[in-house]
Amino acid sequence: MSTKPSTAIVRHPLVELTRARLLEFLRDPGAFFWVFVFPMLLAVALGIAFRDGPQTMPGCQTICPPGVSPVGSDPSVRYIDFLIPGLIGLNVMGSCMWGMGYNLVDSRRRKLLKRFAVTPMNRTHYLLSHMVARLVFLVLEVAALLLFGMLVFGLEIRGSVPAVSVVALLGTVAFSGPALLVASRTESTEVASGWMNFVQLPMWVLSGSFFDYQRFPEVVHPLVRLLPLTAMNDSLRGLVNHGDPLWAHGSALLVMAAWGIGGFLLALRIFKWQ
DSSP states (O other), X not given: OOOOOOOOOOOOHHHHHHHHHHHHHHTOHHHHIIIIIHHHHHHHHXXXXXXXXXXXXXXXXXXXXXXXXXXXXXXTSOHHHHHHHHHHHHHHHHHHIXXXXXXXXXXXXXXXXXXXXXXXXXXXXXXXXXXXXXXXXXXXXXXXXXXXXXXXXXXXXXXXXXXXXXXXXXXXXXXXHHHHHHHTTOOOHHHHHHHHHHHHHHHHHHSOSSSOGGGSOGGGHHHHTTSHHHHHHHHHHHHHHHOOOGGGGHHHHHHHHHHHHHHHHHHHHHOOOO
């Protein structure tokens, strides 16, 4: 009795796990709204509110030394041009923290990870699948937001589109590391929510998504630039608003890579299934 060789294609475990993560996203209409629709609504609201630029307080005046222009005084860069890269950075951060970190903790709470522990699944493949799936969606999200800004607000991308894509990919990696780290051992979704808010809140305030972080005292600027959201915002604004080459933001790219790789390796070391 002869047997025919199987025609089934044996895929790499990482491919199958990533496919499962993508299907989970596509089956959740709420996730589509928060990833693609909500940032556009926020851009419309803030774009209308600040269409003429951010307003100063009555009776206040910006005073600069002779020959020095105030930050954000470039007449060719409108507030909406400044805002959209910041919204992209915020959305990438939120999508990674909640879409990856919270889901991992929820899976552990529902004992799903405990079931995975008795399979030959490699934890490296499992954690990487979350990161790769998020990369796929966030690249589409960044493209959608930029296209939306171009069509609705006349946003002009002055730099290289491939360079913008590199920053978007590296930004996703940067936030994936902390997201996986927060979720690596946390068992309660309430505790996870607290930790994720603790991680994100300083960047919401300090990283210059809605206003230039140089308004803060100069002594804190070096620390602010070490935050991954600051690095992503600065890189995107340099590329989109000023046409900078990618290499001009090499230090920011290194900051993002360090957060992503360092966070992932540490999460991999301390991760537990149950």
